[in-house]
Amino acid sequence: MASRSKKTDTSTPLPTARQLLDWYDRHARDLPWRISPKARKKGAVADPYKVWLSEIMLQQTTVKTVGPYFLKFVEMWPRVEDLAAASSPEVMSAWAGLGYYSRARNLHACAKVVADQHGGTFPQTEDGLLALPGIGPYTAAAVASIAFDQPAAVMDGNVERVVSRLFAIDTPLPVAKTHIKERLNELVPQKRPGDFAQATMDLGATLCSPKKPACALCPWTEECAANAKGIAETLPVKPPKKAKPTRYGSAYWLTDAKGHVLLRTRPPKGLLGGMDEVPGSEWSEQTTQPTTDEAPAKTDWQQLPGKVTHVFTHFALELTVYTAQAATRSKVEGDWVPLDALAQRALPTVMRKIVAHADPEAAKQFRKKA
DNA sequence: AAACCGTGGTA
DNA sequence: TTACCAAGGTT
Structure with missing residues (x-):
């Protein structure tokens, strides 16, 4: 039996991480918590504390909103031990206005665990990170890949959109998440996994946007099954939202x-x-x-x-x-x-x-x- | 597993 | 104006 079906053969070529990383080298966003691809190639390494702090703040929150809060926190508490030593009212006050306040409570709790039980050093594996308060599957994978170069599959809302379009996955969320993660796993490179993770999120945040995606500028435009079918803007399929009383x-x-x-x-x-x-x-x-x-x-x-x-x-x-x-x-x-x-x-x-x-x-x- | 949990920006 | 949505986690 043929290794590829006739349908696949007449479809799109397989996307590669290399294509996305080349795009990222030219178009990476300049963010306060990020090591640029250029600096990273020169040997610069990310500070796990700043990676973790930014990832917690970025949960369901825009880059623009997070910016000033991130800078303020790093100035007030430059190291995880400093944050651990802060009082709860100080931390809650500094977080005020950012929303989802359980994040601030868990942030403080996590800092204390890292400072008191891990000698001020973050665990370097997904499982180790997952055990900390406020760190779920996304954040564990993000910190493991961005701070520690582990080839983890980092799947957030951006990546769900990018991958569902790339392979034209039209199963509604959240059922599609398992399938999306399988396809993502096949794409994650052994080299530069942290840059790959940030690149997929940059792509989703800039070109592969929810509405009016700029497919002509996308490094995967030839490889994208949804673009080939003309259905990119309709993916991913999401369940209807409940009314708000x-x-x-x-x-x-x-x-x-x-x-x-x-x-x-x-x-x-x-x-x-x-x-x-x-x-x-x-x-x-x-x-x-x-x-x-x-x-x-x-x-x-x-x-x-x-x-x-x-x-x-x-x-x-x-x-x-x-x-x-x-x-x-x-x-x-x-x-x-x-x-x-x-x-x-x-x-x-x-x-x-x-x-x-x-x-x-x-x-x-x-x-x-x- | 579905509900709960903030806020600000955009179209 | 309403609706959608943004680097999700916890229970």
Whole structure:
């Protein structure tokens, strides 16, 4: 029997890692955490701590958003031991605004494990990395290949798109992931596996984009089965998304005679876990009348005009904001925080929106500095 | 295994 | 405006 079917023979040539690496040598993005292909050939090696830190930050987060956070973290904590020695509020505050706050909790936990149980050195194998908090299949493979030159199959959303198109895999995600990873494994080179991983992600982030891919510029344009069939833009096939409900609630901006404001720290797990908050009511899907029944003090609350709206991953939120001056500091839970110290707190974006609504002057400190 | 978990940019 | 999506992990 013939080794290749007639259908395959009339299809596209097999793609090679060499084609992609040649493209990467000319078009690699210049990123703060990256060793350029040129520097790498001269012997420069990546710092595993920076590779790991960047990969955690980049989970479901754009390169543009991560940039300033990465630079700030590296400046504040240049080595994994420094991060391990930081306090939890410091780390959560530095992460504030980046989202998916379990990443920050796991980041800190992982730094402590590496510092305390691994002598400050990251494990060099996928399995070793996988055992650390916050490191899943993607990140384990990424750190193993980029920092330690292991030929691991690094599969993220970009790579799923690139490979599903390259081989015209039209099985819907997530079922297709197994098949995609098999095909990816066949492509991973023994030489420069870290550059190959970064190259596939660069390709997906630039040319092989979700919409309007620039197939004419792609190093695999001749090899791409989806391009040959004219169906590149339709791949990968994704399941429909669920509808996003709206929840409603109230937030209570309570200041004292010195102009300090009452903040609380949320429970360590769940939504915005471990972050600070302006005290608030439960968030209900029922559009009940806004109330001060759940406020931190019985006092003369004033309802502010307008609403604060925010969209989370799986629901939208609409908040009514009340303000009041506390007669006394007694009998309230939480911390009284000076208004000029809010930027030092771990306030997620939705809470910064509440600050801006209740006290626009106090919110000015949140503006990004150039 | 499906749900949960943020945010900002883009079309 | 709505919808989609970005270097996913945990439970």
